[in-house]
Amino acid sequence: MTEIEWWEYDDAAEMAGALAGDIGFIIESAIDARGSAVIALAGGSTPLAAYAKLAEARINWKKVTIIPTDDRIVPMGDALSNVTMLAKTFLPKGARVIPIISEAASDYKACGNAANARLSDFHWPLDLCLLGMGGDGHTASIFPGPDLEDALNAPADRRALGVMPDPMPQDAPVARVTLSLPSIASARALIIAITGEDKKTVLETAIDQADTSAYPIGKVLSAVELPVDIHWAP
Numbered sequence: 001m002t003e004i005e006w007w008e009y010d011d012a013a014e015m016a017g018a019l020a021g022d023i024g025f026i027i028e029s030a031i032d033a034r035g036s037a038v039i040a041l042a043g044g045s046t047p048l049a050a051y052a053k054l055a056e057a058r059i060n061w062k063k064v065t066i067i068p069t070d071d072r073i074v075p076m077g078d079a080l081s082n083v084t085m086l087a088k089t090f091l092p093k094g095a096r097v098i099p100i101i102s103e104a105a106s107d108y109k110a111c112g113n114a115a116n117a118r119l120s121d122f123h124w125p126l127d128l129c130l131l132g133m134g135g136d137g138h139t140a141s142i143f144p145g146p147d148l149e150d151a152l153n154a155p156a157d158r159r160a161l162g163v164m165p166d167p168m169p170q171d172a173p174v175a176r177v178t179l180s181l182p183s184i185a186s187a188r189a190l191i192i193a194i195t196g197e198d199k200k201t202v203l204e205t206a207i208d209q210a211d212t213s214a215y216p217i218g219k220v221l222s223a224v225e226l227p228v229d230i231h232w233a234p
């Protein structure tokens with residue numbers, strides 16, 4: 001288990017400002033060091049306010065590539081599509097936003113394989129992976145179900161895979177594509193952003209349980225070696 005630092009805020013707006021500042025700093029540091037930045041950003045609703053603030057930052061967005069940490073297998077433009085949300089926010093700024101869903105794929109595993117092939121073209125490791133977490137303890141789209149072991153025990157060069165959550169999350173009951181644990185754990189910086197007392201309790205429990213946890217986030221964090229910042233607001 002890695003070193004974990006909690007950053008607690010009075011409210012979600014304060015957290016959004018701090019998170020946007022931290023992500024912006026990491027992007028600029030990567031551009032200074034390597035000439036470009038490749039980052040993975042969580043989907044869902046929690047980080048939306050931070051993304052809106054981040055998009056206003058004076059960053060050379062043309063040097064930034066953004067990958068969703070995971071996506072739901074739905075058409076581009078669908079309300080559940082993580083990449084659509086990221087594209088609406090960051091494409092107008094000049095960033096490259098990379099879809100990981102192929103509508104032509106025959107099934108969720110083929111969709112994951114196509115994402116894996118596409119992502120292999122980018123420079124790895126990621127400069128940043130920003131993770132969210134569901135109330136059920138999933139992170140990215142690493143869910144309990146038939147693909148959990150494949151996501152956790154993927155070979156080091158396996159970037160992404162298709163997963164079928166079981167049980168299905170009620171708010172987005174669809175198959176997914178997710179970054180693998182090695183892709184997440186090898187990032188140069190790892191941040192988790194969550195809100196609410198319930199998620200805080202789940203995350204604290206998962207951290208205590210580490211690799212014995214039934215929560216995927218517990219298993220993921222137990223495999224991570226770099227320090228992790230957790231941003232939380234009520």
Ligand SMILES: O=C1O[C@H](COP(=O)(O)O)[C@@H](O)[C@H](O)[C@H]1O
Binds near residue numbers: 042043070082140172
């Ligand atoms: O399904 C997903 O859920 C998590 C958490 O989303 P939130 O709406 O509760 O913030 C998210 O991190 C992940 O990217 C998304 O696909």
